[in-house]
Amino acid sequence: MKKKVAFYTLGCKLNFSETSTIARQVEGEGFLRVPFHEEADLYVINTCSVTENADKRFKTIVRQAQKANPKAFVAAIGCYAQLKPEQLAAVDGVDLVLGATEKFKLTDYLNDLSKNDFGEVHSCEISEADFYVGSYAIGDRTRAFLKVQDGCDYKCTYCTIPLARGISRSDTLENVLRNAREISEEGIKEIVLTGVNIGDYGKGEFGNKRHEHTFLDLVRALDDVPGINRLRISSIEPNLLKDETISFVAGSKTFVPHFHIPLQSGSDKILRAMKRRYKRELYTNRVDQIKSLMPHACIGVDVIVGFPGETDDDFLETYHYLNELDIAYLHVFTFSERDNTPAATMNNVVPLKVRQKRSKMLRALSIKKRRAFYETQLGSVRTVLFEGENKAGYIHGFTENYVKVRVPWNPSLVNTLHKVRLTEIDEEGMVRLEFVKAAVIP
Template sequence: MENRKKVAFYTLGCKLNFSETSTIARNFNDEGFDRVDFEEIADIYVINTCSVTENADKQFKQVVKKAMKLNDKAFVAAVGCYAQLKPEELAAVDGVDLVLGATEKFKITDYINDLSKNDMGEVHSCEISEADFYVGSYSIGDRTRAFLKVQDGCDYKCTYCTIPLARGISRSDALENVLQNAKEISAQNIKEIVLTGVNIGDYGKGEFGNKKHEHTFLDLVQALDKVDGIERLRISSIEPNLLKNETIEFVSKSRTFVPHFHIPLQSGSNDILKLMKRRYLREIYTERVNKIREVMPHACIGVDVIVGFPGETDEHFLETYHFLNEMDISYLHVFTYSERDNTEAANMPGIVPANVRAKRSKMLRGLSVKKRRAFYEGQLGSSRTVLFESENKEGYIHGFTENYVKVKTPWNPELVNTLHEINLTKIDEDGSVRLEFLNKLAEA
């Protein structure tokens, strides 16, 4: 019998990329390939790229180098957002054989007939306007949680963002497909599903990108809540203008949706929000946070914020800092603005010097530590359910409560992928909540 070829995957970027890598890996499996870890010798290395992270090209080159070190005769393919935006640049990287854009990445096995190395990477990319069909995906590499893609692309025109150029127009999976994928995930004893997409609050725009909403995001949430076998559902990032009060109220009474929201703000200054062409002002953001606090006082609320956007003065930044400091939120994801080709912001006046961007970023990261600590302290004395993960980190097993408090206890393999009711009593030096005696805990 002929030896089966081995394929390995490396994913850069977001949860959506992880769900898509998993789907591409299953396609390889269906075609008779064996998946191995990226650290192992493989015949094919597939790198799913990201355009959002700073130094995307540098990261990509490092990963290619790593693959070539493992097997210098291996076939290397690049897919994903950066492959769509800068295909020629990736194709020129030493060792790269194939670059596939947005519409081709799910058909990668069609392109891999000949595994001989190329002098120059072969490019198959499309005009992004051709990315008007939807491919569903989900990741199940982790025993504890899965990322379920429900939507792709974005119709927004934020001035700093390349995602519409990399992923095309907003389009969604059919509701029955999402529910089918959720059932397949729950059948594998995975306890938590994280809903993911580029702009998931826009869910329901027809599967082929037509502007009519077949269903709303609320319809999706209500339907998923009824799927048997799922213990937890978590909404990933959702735009404040698309997070409706009805959804917040439904989550507060839901069987499976957890009290955790991640809502991008980007700036606490209305002047900067307008320059960014965001679709809300800070007053809407305040309303959303207040609504969540009203119906779920214990909810975790995460915030994305960008510092150093062109035109952001010290006054604008302090406006953002004070806005976040006064708001009852739980943690921040801080992004330092970096220029992106073919975006409006790249040509805007008022460039903020790199050292000022770094200083502002550091201030907000410090604020995030303070906010998370205050949120955890506010949870002490309460009873929560923790889902334990599968990794042994320095003799401890970690997990998260439904409202995203990180918990740790001495390693015990029997706890992996189990849910337990716990009392939050003590914060450890590393900032997580520490439990000493888990043998006293009852399974939730």
């Protein structure tokens, strides 16, 4: 009988793409992949360093694995495994911890799945993470996450990602296109480009800072890959989202009018303290440029509240800026101190209750902004890609410009594209629709 393996992924789209690639490697060694809640011989947890209470979350997931099979071998990989390997290894039930360079060699450590008294650690100095491993997620969901870049050369004062993933480096254009074609051949309708800092695409391995290609070269080449219905840019720094790229997306065959652009603060004073590489004026220009060419575009924003030194006036400056900005939703992060980052030792710490209050205010603003954006889309004809889950009797989907819709569950709609007219917003804040006749898209 085949040994069984189960995976659990914490964090970002990049982690999902890497989990999927590692899972294919493990399956290639004869393992049968099963859902995480089922009994398995091996449980692999791909960790994240960004989420708050990462340690607590990790322990909960390990307990889930032990409950399913107390004798199973448990491996921790990923960003938190690189930053805090000894801490994870000390968690009861953990047998193996693999850091940034070792996670793609997981299969080398699976010859003996006997439980260990203590977690075995294999990690590296992050400077050794100077090579690139391509990956993509497929078979897990309707859309595929295609990794094109890894690591980051930016020194934002709050961020651990450079410590967890190393320097900025990219996949070759040839390999990205090959992966995109493989995804297309599997019948996946949408590809989401992912990485740590994808606008920096083009830097080679081993610290080679010369760009072989630019991000614009990448999107132009991907737009010509046959069989892909949709391409979506996951998240891109405002200073790296060039006007030429925005213009190309506006006239693209496959790139959708949806941008996710980190802001972090609407105060130039706080942006300087964070060591962000732009001022608010540049951010405004990017939003204006997108909306001038694609009035129906959806723009999402990352924002951090409670950064050290953020006064009430600084926060209100951010709040009012976002309230006036023509964006569709916010991803709100409450600042939390991360070891070995400059922000962790800064003065003028914002009390936790104040951080939480500010976070609550921006989350409420996000709900308001999303509804306002949805209202502008009512009556329009859009294309919906339906997803694969039955959620309380409904099937969900997204338009090209990221409006979330739902209709009563119908399995024949899974992974299909349809022209629809958006009609009204329902009690769950999603949009109802009517199908436009004879408009199924192959």
